[in-house]
Amino acid sequence: MLKNNMCTEFQEAVSYCLIRHRSIIDVITKLQESNARVSRAIAKSITVCGCLKINAEKQNIPQDADLSELKKYMQSHLKGELCRNCTETIEREIGTNIFYTTALCELLGLDLNDILTKEYNKITTLGIYNLS
Ligand SMILES: [Zn+2]
Incomplete structure (x- = not known):
């Protein structure tokens, strides 16, 4: 069980702020834009700043590996570590993304805390089998 009601308080604050972007059309398009901005901020940490690098290749998993060993x-x-500037930018973009996700919940009459609690219970019950 999640221990506090921060999500509920956050959703109430988002609801209060939803004046200019009260239309579902505004919220879903702003959420989509925000998704792109998170990805763009990560890409810039690689291509502009250089604090992160991508070193990708095929995942090399032994045939006999157990699901619990996959990690x-x-x-x-990823190679490297986010610098302070990139960390701040990515955190800001993720924050905006969470804002619009919460706004979507608010407009649809969904409770963010309930959603997170259900997801928390699912991942703590199913563990590594959650996404299979
Ligand atoms: Zn950086």
């Missing part, structure tokens, strides 16, 4: 074989394909 030690799976690569993120």
Whole structure:
């Protein structure tokens, strides 16, 4: 069980701020734009700043690997570490993305805290089998 009601308070604050972007059309298009901006910020950390690098190749998983062992074989394909500037930019873009995700919940009458609680229960119950 999630321990606090920060999500509920956040959704109430988002609801209060939803004046200019109250239309579902505004919210879904802003959410889509925000998704792209998160990806763009990550790409810029690689192509403009250079603090991150991508070193990608085929995942090399032994044939006899157990599902519980996969984590030690799976690569993120990232090298390096986010610098302070890129960290701030990506955090800001993810924050905006969370804002519009929450706004979408608000307009559809969904409770972000309930959604996160259900997802939390699912991943803690199913563990590594969650995304299979
Ligand atoms: Zn950077």
